[in-house]
Amino acid sequence: MKRPTVTDLANAAGLSVSTVNRLLHGTGALRPDTVERILNAAQSIGFYGLGILRERKQTNLPQRKLGFLLQQSHRAINRLWADAIVTAAARRVDTLIKPVIEFEDDLSPEAVAGHLLALGEVCDALAVVTADHPLISQAIDELRARDTPVIAYITDLSAASRAAFVGTDNWKAGRTAAWFISQMAHRPGKVFPFVGSHRYQCQDISDASFRSYMRERAPAFVVHETQLTNEEPQIAFEIVRRLIAEEPDLVGIFVAGGGISGVLRAMRAFDAPRRQDIKIVCRDIGPEAQKGLAEGLITAAVPHSLKRMPEELIEVMLDRIEGRGQTSIQQRIVPFDIVTPESAWT
Structure with a gap:
């Protein structure tokens, strides 16, 4: 039986040969839905380069560096939040995310504001857990001027320049x-x-x-x-x-x-x-x-959800990157968990 060719694959996917070759050779970015069409067609006709196409799917994805400024590295709950963020980032199938997670043990507004500004130098968007203070608001204003969205996480902030809030009721x-x-x-x-x-x-x-x-x-x-x-x-x-x-x-x-x-x-x-x-x-x-x-x-x-909160946070961060310049403040409220001695996990 004749092995399917690139032309056969293009016909099966309803696309041009040049479009298929762009994915095969990694010479240009394609829309995620276009990549999926090619992969589905390759699987249906038994295309020999299916493994290569799957690798190209990963490299074709947009890449984002997301910064997360958490508090008090010595607290186990904050380490759990960090692990949950890494897990949620790895689960994304539409974007390659590099999470940059840092902790601030000094809870003074001066320390948090300085750390936030430094992290904003290397990240596409930021999420921060911090107490509300005018110095924090000033730092968020400055990051907004640099076109770096800042999302208040777990606890909201009064900063008018924050891009979003992700938390519970x-x-x-x-x-x-x-x-x-x-x-x-x-x-x-x-x-x-x-x-x-x-x-x-x-x-x-x-x-x-x-x-x-x-x-x-x-x-x-x-x-x-x-x-x-x-x-x-x-x-x-x-x-x-x-x-x-x-x-x-x-x-x-x-x-x-x-x-x-x-x-x-x-x-x-x-x-x-x-x-x-x-x-x-x-x-x-x-x-x-x-x-x-x-x-x-x-x-x-009655804690914040360790699973759903990071997923919603990353979704909002990616959305705000795409919608840079938006003046509206997005709010994502996630149901909190209820845990009793009889329902607690180990």
Whole structure:
């Protein structure tokens, strides 16, 4: 049987021989749908160069370098976010993505702004997790002037020049946390929300909606002043240890920000009856939170989705690269997960 020729392949695909040769020899970029037509035709007629065509499909793809500025490299949850971003980037079949993931351990706005500007020198688009601050907004303005889109990730920013926000519905997350505590607590009592910083919009909104639910649906509970952890487990540990010692009516803790490992360490220092009397809901799903769920110390977690969030983020980043110059701010809201001790994965 005669081996199919390039002409046969072109006829089967309904394209010119020159177009097929461009893909075979890698001499020019083709539209992704055109590449798929050639590959499908090659497979249907048994074209001898199918393996080469599949390789050319990869090299024909557009290439993008995407920058991701995350926080605190020592926190396991942030390492999980980095791994999830790399995995999501590798799953893209329409674009070759080189993810550039960097961490900023210094959470001061000066450090974050400087790091963001430096990363913008080498990337097509950026995503950043950071507290809201005018210095951050200025850096985003400067990057916008360079035609480098910046996407606020997990927590939104007030910067008018940001290209997009990818996160969850933090209002619903806070009310969900309040529902768990009010339903699971053995009795009404005192409840304390924790945030890492008042400048993280996701935490501040969750805190406000938590209080909203308690006022509306659980008025017998007393929600106290929000405790500030500065995203440091040791500070969270000291606060919880003091509260348990000084507040016999403590029945609930909502950890809207960082510090869950410190909260759990403090809880483990007390006897089982006291631990069981305090219901904890957090927004973390790192190794420490998973361990706390398995131990029954955490009643529920309402975290951002480690799988869907990075996928949506990369989709938005690529879209904003193609739509450079757009003035509208894109918003992508991803449903948060709900994890209980009985549904936690290991």
